[in-house]
Structure formats: C-alpha cells, structure tokens
Amino acid sequence: MARRIDIVEVGPxxxxxxxxxxxTVSQKLEFISRLxxxxxxxxxxxxxxxxxxxxxxxxxxxxxxxxDRSKATxxxxxxxxxxxxxxxxxxxxxxxxxxxVASETFGRRNQGMSPQESADMLAQCAPLILEAGxxxxxxxxxxxxxxxxxxxDIAVVGNLAAQxxxxxxxxxxxxxxxxxATPWEVRAAIExxxxxxxxxxxxMHFHDTRGAGLxxxxxxxxxxxxxxxxxxxxxxxxxxxxxxxxxxxxEDVVYMLERxxxxxxxxxxxxxxxxxxxxxVLQHPVSSSLSRAGAFPTKKVxx
Amino acid sequence: MARRIDIVEVGPxxxxxxxxxxxTVSQKLEFISRLxxxxxxxxxxxxxxxxxxxxxxxxxxxxxxxxDRSKATxxxxxxxxxxxxxxxxxxxxxxxxxxxVASETFGRRNQGMSPQESADMLAQCAPLILEAGxxxxxxxxxxxxxxxxxxxDIAVVGNLAAQxxxxxxxxxxxxxxxxxATPWEVRAAIExxxxxxxxxxxxMHFHDTRGAGLxxxxxxxxxxxxxxxxxxxxxxxxxxxxxxxxxxxxEDVVYMLERxxxxxxxxxxxxxxxxxxxxxVLQHPVSSSLSRAGAFPTKKVxx
Numbered sequence: 372m373a374r375r376i377d378i379v380e381v382g383p384x385x386x387x388x389x390x391x392x393x394x395t396v397s398q399k400l401e402f403i404s405r406l407x408x409x410x411x412x413x414x415x416x417x418x419x420x421x422x423x424x425x426x427x428x429x430x431x432x433x434x435x436x437x438x439d440r441s442k443a444t445x446x447x448x449x450x451x452x453x454x455x456x457x458x459x460x461x462x463x464x465x466x467x468x469x470x471x472v473a474s475e476t477f478g479r480r481n482q483g484m485s486p487q488e489s490a491d492m493l494a495q496c497a498p499l500i501l502e503a504g505x506x507x508x509x510x511x512x513x514x515x516x517x518x519x520x521x522x523x524d525i526a527v528v529g530n531l532a533a534q535x536x537x538x539x540x541x542x543x544x545x546x547x548x549x550x551x552a553t554p555w556e557v558r559a560a561i562e563x564x565x566x567x568x569x570x571x572x573x574x575m576h577f578h579d580t581r582g583a584g585l586x587x588x589x590x591x592x593x594x595x596x597x598x599x600x601x602x603x604x605x606x607x608x609x610x611x612x613x614x615x616x617x618x619x620x621x622e623d624v625v626y627m628l629e630r631x632x633x634x635x636x637x638x639x640x641x642x643x644x645x646x647x648x649x650x651x652v653l654q655h656p657v658s659s660s661l662s663r664a665g666a667f668p669t670k671k672v673x674x
Numbered sequence: 675m676a677r678r679i680d681i682v683e684v685g686p687x688x689x690x691x692x693x694x695x696x697x698t699v700s701q702k703l704e705f706i707s708r709l710x711x712x713x714x715x716x717x718x719x720x721x722x723x724x725x726x727x728x729x730x731x732x733x734x735x736x737x738x739x740x741x742d743r744s745k746a747t748x749x750x751x752x753x754x755x756x757x758x759x760x761x762x763x764x765x766x767x768x769x770x771x772x773x774x775v776a777s778e779t780f781g782r783r784n785q786g787m788s789p790q791e792s793a794d795m796l797a798q799c800a801p802l803i804l805e806a807g808x809x810x811x812x813x814x815x816x817x818x819x820x821x822x823x824x825x826x827d828i829a830v831v832g833n834l835a836a837q838x839x840x841x842x843x844x845x846x847x848x849x850x851x852x853x854x855a856t857p858w859e860v861r862a863a864i865e866x867x868x869x870x871x872x873x874x875x876x877x878m879h880f881h882d883t884r885g886a887g888l889x890x891x892x893x894x895x896x897x898x899x900x901x902x903x904x905x906x907x908x909x910x911x912x913x914x915x916x917x918x919x920x921x922x923x924x925e926d927v928v929y930m931l932e933r934x935x936x937x938x939x940x941x942x943x944x945x946x947x948x949x950x951x952x953x954x955v956l957q958h959p960v961s962s963s964l965s966r967a968g969a970f971p972t973k974k975v976x977x
Binding site: 516521549550551553554555556579580581582583584585586588589590593616619620623626627628630631632659660661663664667 | 970
C-alpha cells in the first residue's frame, strides 16, 4: 500500500493574497472549482483579516458563500484574532487556521503581535472555534527565519507549539514563510515540536524562495509528516518584488511524491492545466516547474 | 568539524554549451576566472566533441590554452570518444570526464551510441587517458530517465557503473540529465552503484527541471556523496532533451549546504555576483533562486 500524503491547497489564499492581479469572486470560485476537479479536498479558500492590510482577501465572505457545498471539500479560513474568527464562523468555514508568529519584528509588521501575544490571542479565540464545533489548526509563521530579525530560535517555535496544543489546536503547521529553511533544520524543528506538542498532527508550509522547497517537503515526508501545504502554479510571489517568491507548487510536490510512490489523490494533468489557466487570469507566468517542463512517466513504486 | 562537500562547477561546459548566447573565448575565461575568485577549485572548462554537434564548445582548446595555470584549479575536459580524448590531452586537461549513456534513444541522439557501445568506447579510451597520467572520471547520463524512452532500468546503470570501474574510472557521476529524479530513486541508485562499483568515488549531477534538484542534492549528501556538480546561475539545459532546464545552481546548492553546516569552500556573495555578471553577458536572466532572493544569514551548525 502506498503511503498517503495530503496536500492542503493554499493558492486561493496565500497565493492570491500576494499576487498583483485582482481576481473577481467568480474567478476565485472558478479557481477553487478547478482545484476540486483536480482532486483537492482541503484548501485555504480565504482569509478574515483586516481588509485594509490585505485587500485581496476582502471578498472572502463572498467566496465562502459561493463555493459548491455539494462537494466534499473542506474550506479553511485563516484568522488572526477574535474578530476574524467570528467572521470566519459566520462565513461557514469548515476549518479555521490561526496564525502564530515565531519572531518579533515580522510579528509586529504582519499582525501587530509579538510571538507571545499571538499565542495569547490563540488561547483567547480557541474556545469560540471549538465550541462552534469547527476544527482548529494553526500555522507558526517565520518558524525558520525572519526577514528582519534573522534566524529564529527553535525554542520559541517549541514553546509556541506547546501553547497551541494546550489551546486545543488539532493540527499545527510550521511555516517557512520567507523560504530560508534547509532539510536539516526542518527535521530538527519537527523533532522539537513533537517533543513539545506530541498530540498535534504536523503539517508543513514551505516557500521556494531559495530553491530548497521540495528538499524540505521530502525531508518532512521522510520524517513522517503526512500533510503539506502547496499552491497551484507556485503562486504567492510578487513579480515586482523579486525576493518574494511563492509557496511550493502543488504540481511540483505532486510530481515528486507520486513518482516516488506516494499517493496524493491529485491529478497532475489537471493541476498543470489549472496552472496554465491561472497564467491567463493573472496575466503573468507562474513559477512552478511542472507547468513549464510537463510531467514525466510516473514511477508508481511505493517509497 | 564540518563535513566538506566539493562542488564541481559545470557552468563553463554544461551551462554555456546549451545557452543561446555565443560567448567569446575571453568572456569564457573571465567566467572561469570569476569562478576561481569565488573559490571554485574544480570545474568543467570545456568539451572536446564534434564541433558541428556542439558549436558552442568548438573553442575549448583555446579556452584551455588561456586559463591561468598559476591557480590550483583542476580543469576538466569532457570527451565521448578517442578523438576527443586525444584533443583533451593535447589541450592540457587536468582531468577527463567521459560520458556513458544509460538509455538507447538518448544515446543515439546525443552521441550516436547505445549504452553498451558507450561502455565499450570508455574501455577503449581509458588506457590512453590513464597512460597520460590524467585522472579519469565518467558521467552516466540520463541515469534516471530518458526523454524519449521513459524510465531507465537501474540494472543498466549498475552494469555501466561496473564497467566504468573495470575501465579504471576513479570517480563516477550519476546524471539526471533531464531532471526527472526524486530523492527516493537517487538513494536507490546510489545504493545500487555502490554494490556494483564499490571502488569508485560517487559524484551526482542534477538538473532542476522539475523542481527537485536541491531535494536530490540533499538526498545524495545524506547518502554520503561528497561531490556535487552545479552551474553558476543554474545555466544549462540539453539540446537533445526537450524542455530540460539547467543544472542545479551553484549558489543555491552552496546556500543550502552552508546553512546546514557543511563546508563548500565557496563564497556565496561572489557566486551571486558572478550569476548577475552572467546575466549581462548572456543577455537573459539566469534561473538560480539565490541570484534573485539573495542570501540569508547563514547558520553555521554542522549538520
């Protein structure tokens, strides 16, 4: 039996949030629908944060209202505080992903919170989410490095993970928000978080800024992590800010894992088609490798 | 003590050979000199093959004649047959790298040989090289997949490796010429080759066509391989392999390995400068991640 790896598609949120293009609600819904056609069953479909800070996600309630509820897809909403959590619940989110931050300066700039303040906010919001019967996950952002403060102390990540577990988080993602990690530190972080928060499921969230995105995915999968965030096309970067690149691309992750014998449940051809469709809608090239190179006959040998 | 990983710079050969730009000999020599400034001590500086098939390397004798012999750099010449070997020896190559091919159709198109014919050619040429006192290495190209024939049988790779060892090859590279491999098959191939050719040193040659280039480097390093091919800027491709993109980029490999605590002896800042210089000479962007994103404070913790 092939081991199953679940991909959480983050293109409609982390991808589109940072893209220069302004998509309409109906274009976002078409993106979501194409991803569902490709087999995606869990995706970040929007974010309930300050619309002035993140204007591209201001229409998330409309997106959640428009998704096809006859599908089995779990639509995840991102939130940073109580107001966002209430809006996400009202919008009918199937799951809420909270964002903790592992470093001071990025935390202040991204969500106006220190690491401990983000953990306190989670502890405050978690009961609301859990009482509504909604699964609660969290991402520790900049878990491997902060663009302003530099390296992040693994002890801070471990401490946040322990607090997340106490707050009732079911699944915790470690986010390499700025794409600096290497497979060796990925393994070390996984090990540390497992010690500090043994009851949470682990998910990993990598950006491919410095080329090691898939290396980090492979390291995480080998360390036993079964859930990986990725965005179709690898969107999420800003073409006008060359240093900011996107998430690991869903089709690249799927190619590597399926060729190695893992099962993702995703259709590589349809993902590549969706990446090409995205290029027409976003009006710029996407960064995934598979959308340029195409697939190669897939080995189906369990890893 | 940090573990040492040696990077063989292949930009001046595998990179330039496949680039649309036509560099002059003096531009090639400046490239080589900049690489030496960045700490490169071993590089593929040219190729002695049919100039009609590979016109960009027709000036390799002039390049070898022009390199600064006061430097400690070992300049490697690529050859495919006896004529090439004699030209490489005459040119003063410090080392000759022979190319074996693991698959039929690619072999026919690339060098007009089947896998066994390439091994026979090596056996015929090796004494010439060894009697001249020149270290002999070899690369098994398309060791993980052929763009025309599909997957490559690992038994063919193992068999070629055994023949290479018998011919007197000191170091053997497994080449993922078209960038299809994954870390899992990289490990399997390394294990197989170690069984069949236990006395050769292993080197790995990856292209980043499908995003897994650094993942494969990490897997190889963890499997104990100490020598990795890479090209500054990630330049390269393969004229006989549609959609193939460049080699893994030297600066990306160096970033990942140095951050993880390995020692490469290379200066990341100077490599990035050289990648930017290449963009002005080649008159197109290069594909490396570090040349866009820049470095990040490097962790220096032995892996």
